[in-house]
Amino acid sequence: MNGTLSRATQIVYRVNPRTSSEVDTLTLELTGQAxxxxxxxxxxxxxPAGLFAELVGRLEQYSFKSVTGVHGDAMAxxxxxxxxxEGPKKRSRCTLRVNHESGTLLGxxxxxxxxxxxxxDLIVARVQLGILNDESAEQVIAALLRQVDFPYVNPHGDPGAFALIDRRGxxxxxxxQRFTMPFSSGLLPVRVDDKMGFVRPSxxxxIPAAFLLTLGFxxxxxAVKVAEGWGYIDVKGVMVIPPQFVSAGNFADGLAHVHRGGHGGFIxxxxxxxADPPHASQVGRFxxxxxxxRALSRIGVPAWGYVDRHGAVALPPTHDFAGEFSEGLAAAQQDDLYGYxxxxxxxxxxxxxxxxxxxHGGLAAVAVDALTGYCDRSGTMVIEPRFIRGGAFxxxxAPVVLGTRTGFIDTKGKLVIEPSFDTALPFSEGLAAVRINHRWGYIDRxxxxxxxxxxxxxxxFAGGLACVRRFADPKPVVHTGSKKVIVNLGPKSRPG
Structure with missing residues (x-):
């Protein structure tokens, strides 16, 4: 712990039920005493003493350094x-309050x-049930953290600029230049002054900057936006579909979703x-x-179905969820379980x-009893479920998570790249993007x-190039001089 909470010596966690005057209190000491x-x-x-440091590190990562109130329903x-x-006098350096109701945090x-x-809460349960002394510190911390998926927050604040790299980096x-993604058809959207155009990687x-907005090729x-609305240009910059849409999406499988005249549909x-299927509230890509x-089913509840390339309903709203087709199969949810x-x-x-x-490649990542494995197109489990999570082949x-780290397996389920990454993307053109200590790079096979x-x-990588985003310059940490509020990063949350 070498941040602004580096002198922390104790964490106190209280849960106060509305229906009781009793307060459950968990006290954690720097030494690991609970x-x-x-x-x-x-x-x-x-x-493990390292768990205290992990908690303080999370508090710092999410800027929980100021006294913060999160207020919801008074009857939460x-x-x-x-x-x-911190310190001998135990002065409060960080206090958060949050109301909780029916599984949802309010405000x-x-x-x-x-x-x-x-x-x-997991730590509370562990202390209540008794702590096994035959586990190593790493095992205890890993067992707790694998049950929680903390979101990543850029420690530098605002995102940095995009960059394009070759296979050597x-x-x-x-x-x-001020370009954005995607990189497609050899071109990138770029902003010149207040307009958008297209550039090559060189x-x-x-294509001159003449558009208000663009989604890229x-x-x-x-899709490009001009004064008359959204239209579509080709790689020469010629407007091949005149501007007439209130909104427009990218093409996928030869079709793009648009809105015009108050109606949504595909072109x-x-x-x-x-037009979209009748009463559709949400439409995916082809x-x-x-x-x-997504629309109301025949019994009046939201459900998912499919529309075909001609606009005909191929399946009325029937399932709790329906995904995109891949290799002739699509995941669909029925009664809390997924099939294809x-x-x-x-x-x-x-x-x-x-x-x-x-x-992908005849295999799909599927979860059984909270562990992920891979099945083939017949539904046979060819790689037994033993991973916390698994990505596409x-x-x-395929990237897989073992414990709290990510590695790669082959189609037989053999671990071929040891789990040593925070997370990872699937391979493309022989390279895979991996994150190490919250920073992304690339590995080979x-x-x-x-x-x-x-x-x-x-x-x-695509076409020998990859888009990365650089870190912005760090923002300075300003000490307010208060004994209670160590960093004032913004106003307190208002009632929800």
């Missing part, structure tokens, strides 16, 4: 209070507070339009000839999974670092 008391009962134990079921004390909860409350000339301006066409590359959509539909809209693999990913490798982890974010 004490829980509530409802006339008490439990004590010793946790629970109020949580987290306090951090404008800061990033990470839900996860922090969950982690503290060298910056391309366009990195000095920095050469190919997809399948050879780019093909000739501009032919067909893949494999179908697009999922074929293009005939019947279940090819019956609902049996708690999580179901897309098929690409180039015969042997696990060797090819591009050192230097970036805030990173996208897969």
């Amino acid at each position: 004490r829980w008391a509530g409802h006339g009962r008490e439990a004590t134990g010793t946790l 079921d629970y109020q949580h209070e987290i306090e951090v004390h 404008a909860a800061p990033t990470g507070i839900k996860e922090m409350v969950k982690l503290l 060298e910056l391309l000339p366009v990195s000095n 920095g050469e301006l190919v 997809s399948e050879g066409l780019a 093909d590359k000739s501009g032919r339009f067909f 893949a494999g000839g179908f697009a999922p959509y 539909l074929g293009t005939n809209m019947e279940f090819v693999i019956q609902p049996q999974f708690s999580v179901a990913g897309e098929f 690409a180039e015969e490798l 042997s696990g060797r670092r090819v591009v050192e982890p230097l970036y805030e974010s990173a996208l897969p």
